[in-house]
Amino acid sequence: MKLPLLAAALACVSLAAVADEADVRKAVEASIGKVEKIVKAPIAGIWEVTADSQVFYSDDKGAYLMIGNLHETKTRRNLTAERMKDIEKGLVTGSLELAVKQVRGSGKNILVTFEDPNCGYCKKLAKDILTLKDVTVYTFLYPVLGDDSVEKSKAIWCAPDKSRAWTDWMNNGKTPPAVPAKCDTAGLDKSAQLGRKLRINGTPAIFFGGGERIGGYIPAAEIEKRFNGTGG
DSSP: OOHHHHHHHHHHHHHHHHHHHHHHHHHHHHHHOOOSEEEEOSSTTEEEEEETTEEEEEETTSOOEEOSOOEETTTTEEHHHHHHHHHHHHHHHTTGGGSEEEEETTOOEEEEEEEOTTOHHHHHHHHHHTTOSSEEEEEEEOOOSOHHHHHHHHHHHHSSSHHHHHHHHHHHOOOOOOOOSSOOOHHHHHHHHHHHHTTOOSSOEEEETTSOEEESOOOHHHHHHHHTTOOO
């Protein structure tokens, strides 16, 4: 085949692939709304669809959708869980400006938490965090335990030193300053939206730098193991 003919043939194949993707996207969006990403799954005729930060699988006509875990039998990898881990990591790392930040030592290890200021296990975790070495902790204020939690979160968010106000309250029970009249709490609303997008229903929720997610409290020793790659 001459080069111009070969180039034309490849262009046709490329356009066909794009059209297929566009057709599947259009069909799926008619059913579930905005599609964030669509790629071919490692199964012939199946597409991996990301929408509302969830992973779906569609046939090549967009006529059927499946939700569930796709496993690779040879390696026993859970491909869906890996994809979800990447999605959640992206959501969290892209929103760290909304978190209360603490740095201990070199700060080389990353720990991200979603916490309610009235959560008992969160207070236990806060004391454990004081014993960790070389860690940067990003805490999203996530008041889920009632109106008092909301008010305390606002007070901590509006404090001149958010990190100090948070640690003083969680470790010493020192009530944060009253919320000033002119305080923008839009960051708290965004944190709440993020938590809902991540489907966090209880606190604490913990994320590690590599994207690993823990739903609930774990002690400092277990956190250190995960930093060292020996936990889990």
